[in-house]
Amino acid sequence: MQFIVLITILHFAFADNVNSPSVIIIGAGPSGLAAGRKLYENGFAVTILEAENRIGGRVHSVKFGDAYVDLGAEWCHGEEDNIVYQMVRPLGILRHSNYDYHLIFSDRNNVDESFDNELDELYDSTYTADGNRNQSIDTTVGEYCIRIFNSTIREKWGDDKDKFRTAMMCLETFHRYALSDEGSFSWLDVPATNDYRNCEGDLEQNWNGRGYKTILEILLKRFPTADKSFRLDKRIKVNTEVVEVIYEEDFSVALCADGSGYVADHIIFTPSLGVLKHQYKTLFRPPLSPRKAQVIEELGISAVIKVMLHFPWRWWPKGDFTGWTFVWTYEDKEMLPIEFPYGPIRHDQHWLRNIMSIYRLEQNPQALSVWFTGEFVPDLELLDEHILIEGILFMLNKFFGDLYFIPYPDKMIRGDWYSNPHFHGTYSYQTIIAREHFPESPNLVLAEPILNKRGIPRLQFAGEATHPYHYSTVHGAIETGFREADRLIKIYK
Ligand SMILES: Cc1cc2nc3c(=O)[nH]c(=O)nc-3n(C[C@H](O)[C@H](O)[C@H](O)COP(=O)(O)OP(=O)(O)OC[C@H]3O[C@@H](n4cnc5c(N)ncnc54)[C@H](O)[C@@H]3O)c2cc1C
Structure with missing residues (x-):
């Protein structure tokens, strides 16, 4: 019975072509939009789930x-x-x-x-x-x-x-x-x-x-001239807070606060380090590895x-x-x-x-x-x-x-930004303890994707805090969105 109820509310990521690999991007900030843009341009079936009632994240x-x-x-x-x-x-x-x-x-x-x-x-x-x-x-x-x-x-x-x-x-x-x-x-x-x-x-x-929102308009191809054939905006669902991320051997699922659920081949998670700190223990199934949990705890974000x-x-x-x-x-x-x-x-x-x-x-x-x-x-x-x-x-x-x-x-x-539960902070910073425990780069540990047994990523991480040296910035965030899109594009090529 439980299984039937779950099936009735699940959506499958939109696809123009049923053979397109599907990707759910959590978060429509700069990194999520950058990943969405590149994947959409490369024929992936993209769905972007955004908790706020607007796009842009920390660009507002x-x-x-x-x-x-x-x-x-x-x-x-x-x-x-x-x-x-x-x-x-x-x-x-x-x-x-x-x-x-x-x-x-x-x-x-x-x-x-x-x-x-x-x-x-x-x-x-x-x-x-x-x-x-x-x-x-x-x-x-x-x-x-x-x-x-x-x-x-x-x-x-x-x-x-x-x-x-x-x-x-x-x-x-x-x-x-x-x-x-x-x-x-x-x-x-x-x-x-x-x-x-x-x-x-x-x-x-x-x-x-x-306003900095200009970069969002550029990512969505609405500026300087609107490209009417580019409809990434139609793939964005605002007011859709993800409360559980499930990654399996062959697919991934995002369950939302409104009771809906989305299934896709891949999930790219882009919310802030602040959101991860507050929710990583309950958000992911199976739970994140101790290494990932540790770097989330040890990197810093204030406001x-x-x-x-x-x-x-x-x-x-x-x-x-x-x-x-x-x-x-x-x-x-x-x-x-x-x-x-x-x-x-x-x-x-x-x-x-x-x-x-x-x-x-x-x-x-x-x-x-x-x-x-x-x-x-x-x-x-x-x-x-x-x-x-x-x-x-x-x-x-x-x-x-x-x-x-x-x-x-x-x-x-x-x-x-600090009290809003969709951010819990303004931008991330490295700490002494994170640098000591992850000398190669704590931010790159945060960025490590979770792979299935065949080495295919089912859950990826983007967002400013996952950039090794441009963390805390919009340019860093966008680069990480492109990075995770490229990771998938490379696999399918
Ligand atoms: C006050 C302030 C000043 C800044 N000044 C500058 C500056 O001058 N120059 C500069 O380069 N950078 C600046 N930054 C930093 C820059 O804004 C961020 O680094 C960048 O926007 C981060 O982008 P992101 O995509 O990684 O994350 P975000 O922009 O946070 O996007 C993540 C998205 O995920 C959504 N989300 C969260 N939880 C969920 C959930 N459970 N389900 C679905 N969606 C969810 C959020 O609502 C958000 O839209 C500033 C930031 C702030 C707050």
Whole structure:
């Protein structure tokens, strides 16, 4: 009886040709769409199952004010060896983000331009996203940066008490910055040496108000002109959360929360490392190997949050203004819980100290983006909207209230990547323990497909966290989608 009930709800992956091998792709983020595109082009019967009510995953551009803003991925990082850049370059959309964040101080005692530039250089010489630092395996990026920072400021300003003190105050700000690349809650959680590699070329290219969603439109052949014969979009089922993945000797099955089930020759699993961490014990039948389980446990994923504010008018400077980076003085840090006692405060840490920067948005003259990094991000996704806005306004007034009249925002949106069960985080990072246990590459262990007795993959893994050195990025995610599609194409050729 149970068998009959199961059969009635099973779908077989769509096929134009009954002889086409069938593939279920779980997740319609960049990696899932990339895998889908390549397999579809090569005649595979593709079905993409997506839990959210939209495609794109951690690429989520929304119309806000005059242009699209990105709650998830925002910049194309680099040019060489970057699949996003290669696909987009002929279209001439990308623009250099000329971000020059001025350091501003809570006591309004701002530094002159030349010292500001020197502090900027200090940051650049202390930290880069590229993890090629040749440090011992147990050194954290925090320990490494603090060491470089301290020796540099001693050497540069050891004889100038004021500059030395000012530079010391910037360390916390630099930490916040580094976290936006590392994606962790503390730089003491991530190794100094890791496999992440920057792509050569411009590291901060924006989409000129079109949003990162442009890459999804390109993958689906809807942009720059719509190819009506290419109907991968018809193979995507949104609002379809997979709750169980079964891999057998000869076929694979995805069972969904709505009671439906899909059978295919292969499954490619693309949800985030955060989803795997929360669900790997219950999601897969038979259970994943201890090696796979271990790498899922040991790789890292935390979160950042962007809060977009739209104002009734533009109150910040015009011209070449791009944004601010905030530095709290020691005295103001102490006063903060007294001056703004709302929202989460823990171990003397106040959530407003988690603001990394505020910057203007392309083609959006009345909107600002507020980036928070660090341990309060999960709280801030859920914090009462009014307290969140009041806190940001308190901070702006504190840092330069006498310069501008700052109105209450008329719109606000924010990300919820950490609390959303379809993501459980923003982007992955390597940890000391994962690198120690899987020295060849923890990300490639995560990527290993599960093969049947004849060596045919029944369950494959794609997604940013499975890239050996472009993890945490969209270009990395897309490359892994193509990689898994190629794995199947090669078998059938
Ligand atoms: C705030 C933020 C800023 C970022 N900034 C940048 C940037 O500037 N540049 C850059 O290159 N990268 C950036 N990234 C990282 C980039 O967005 C990701 O690396 C990339 O989108 C990951 O793609 P993916 O396909 O691996 O995973 P995802 O995009 O997470 O796609 C996986 C899909 O699986 C779906 N799913 C989950 N569980 C299930 C289930 N059970 N059943 C069915 N479907 C499921 C999800 O809903 C999702 O759509 C940023 C990310 C965030 C969140």
